[in-house]
Amino acid sequence: MPSADHFAAYSFVDRIDRFEPGRVATARFAVPREVARFPACLVAEAVGQLAAWVSMDRIDFRGRPVAALASQTRILGDARPGDVLELAVTVDQCDDEAVAYGGSAHAHGAPLVELVDCLGPMLPVAEFDAPEELRARLAVLRGPGAVPGRFRGVPSPAVTMLERVAGVSLRARLDVPASAAFFNDHFPRRPVFPATLLLDTQIAHTLLLARDAAWAAGRTVTAAKVTHVKMRSFIHPGQALDLALDVAVPVDGVAKATMQARCDARVVAGARLEMEVTDA
Amino acid sequence: MAEQPITQAQIDAVYPKVAETMADALGADLEDIKPKVSLIEGLDAESIDFLDMVFRLERAFKIKIPRGKIVENARGDLPEEEFEQKGIVTERGLVQLREYLSEVPAERFKTPLKAAEIPRLFTPETFCKLVIRAQREAPAPA
Numbered sequence: 001m002p003s004a005d006h007f008a009a010y011s012f013v014d015r016i017d018r019f020e021p022g023r024v025a026t027a028r029f030a031v032p033r034e035v036a037r038f039p040a041c042l043v044a045e046a047v048g049q050l051a052a053w054v055s056m057d058r059i060d061f062r063g064r065p066v067a068a069l070a071s072q073t074r075i076l077g078d079a080r081p082g083d084v085l086e087l088a089v090t091v092d093q094c095d096d097e098a099v100a101y102g103g104s105a106h107a108h109g110a111p112l113v114e115l116v117d118c119l120g121p122m123l124p125v126a127e128f129d130a131p132e133e134l135r136a137r138l139a140v141l142r143g144p145g146a147v148p149g150r151f152r153g154v155p156s157p158a159v160t161m162l163e164r165v166a167g168v169s170l171r172a173r174l175d176v177p178a179s180a181a182f183f184n185d186h187f188p189r190r191p192v193f194p195a196t197l198l199l200d201t202q203i204a205h206t207l208l209l210a211r212d213a214a215w216a217a218g219r220t221v222t223a224a225k226v227t228h229v230k231m232r233s234f235i236h237p238g239q240a241l242d243l244a245l246d247v248a249v250p251v252d253g254v255a256k257a258t259m260q261a262r263c264d265a266r267v268v269a270g271a272r273l274e275m276e277v278t279d280a
Numbered sequence: 281m282a283e284q285p286i287t288q289a290q291i292d293a294v295y296p297k298v299a300e301t302m303a304d305a306l307g308a309d310l311e312d313i314k315p316k317v318s319l320i321e322g323l324d325a326e327s328i329d330f331l332d333m334v335f336r337l338e339r340a341f342k343i344k345i346p347r348g349k350i351v352e353n354a355r356g357d358l359p360e361e362e363f364e365q366k367g368i369v370t371e372r373g374l375v376q377l378r379e380y381l382s383e384v385p386a387e388r389f390k391t392p393l394k395a396a397e398i399p400r401l402f403t404p405e406t407f408c409k410l411v412i413r414a415q416r417e418a419p420a421p422a
Binding site: 068069098100117119121228230231232270 | 304307326328329331332335339
């Protein structure tokens with residue numbers, strides 16, 4: 001019997017308004033009023049999920065894309081509980097090997113995130129989910145739409161500080177929970193810790209780190225752009241990750257940081273963060 | 281039809297941009313990217329890096345490189361069953377592979393060679409040749 005978390009605990013498309021097979025889609029997602037926060041990484045996840053629907057349909061649900069590469073994600077605004085996200089994707093290429101796409105999310109007409117040059121390898125869909133359930137779900141999304149308010153928020157993973165040089169570097173351990181509702185949705189047959197949750201955690205800690213720098217005194221430091229995202233392998237429930245966050249002194253109002261996650265000394269994920277530094 | 285040979289001058293022409301693209305994809309220093317270094321053994325590249333590099337090269341050179349087809353291209357006109365048997369590259373397959381990957385030093389072609397290990401042979405120069413082939417196959421501008 002399907003879990004109640006399926007298409008709920010980590011699913012961010014409510015209704016697809018426009019669907020040009022294999023090419024373009026627009027959709028909506030209502031951020032439930034009850035959730036405490038809906039960070040930019042989840043907004044980006046929503047855009048990626050819309051691209052996933054277009055690409056899975058394109059290859060008749062033989063494969064599904066998984067997060068792998070994102071050249072650039074521009075963070076342009078914050079989504080608030082109660083906002084309705086307007087999602088849009090354009091698929092540049094899609095075949096049984098990979099999907100290349102870009103997209104955006106707006107709320108109240110204002111831009112929230114923009115994804116540029118993203119690439120996800122297509123893996124056999126049946127390893128992750130029941131193809132027939134995905135097919136039926138797409139029909140719902142393209143038709144009446146899903147019941148809104150399914151998402152209940154996600155818990156922040158436990159992070160233990162190991163070494164910290166204020167404003168410069170942080171070494172920490174992230175303990176991926178052994179079980180969580182989102183694992184029943186991402187994905188039912190093969191639970192994977194979402195790359196966007198890892199990024200959200202890394203960005204939050206990098207911002208805290210940067211704000212402790214001497215150069216940040218009296219200034220506002222905000223996340224502006226995530227680049228060079230590369231997921232090298234799946235992160236499984238219960239795994240421990242070693243996080244390495246390093247912040248450079250800002251140049252021309254932009255502070256750059258590298259964010260890396262290792263598991264058993266092997267790099268499993270990497271990304272760079274650009275933070276905008278402005279006088280408060 | 282036999283492929284028109286790729287000259288060293290053609291490789292040299294695309295190499296700087298290929299090397300820069302690879303350094304960016306691998307997070308490596310540009311000086312660590314040498315034309316004949318093994319991408320896997322010398323630069324710790326993984327399968328996701330190959331996908332990344334192909335994607336970046338497509339954008340950098342405005343070309344289309346068929347993803348996942350590098351090994352298939354290496355086989356040329358040789359039918360799959362004559363190229364490899366039970367996952368091992370045949371003698372004829374090795375001849376074809378050495379010709380296709382002429383930039384790879386001969387001593388790196390270990391025998392028996394598993395077909396799955398062919399990517400271990402790839403070098404930045406292999407990708408230069410991929411770019412040149414894709415440029416040749418690109419339709420002429422209208």
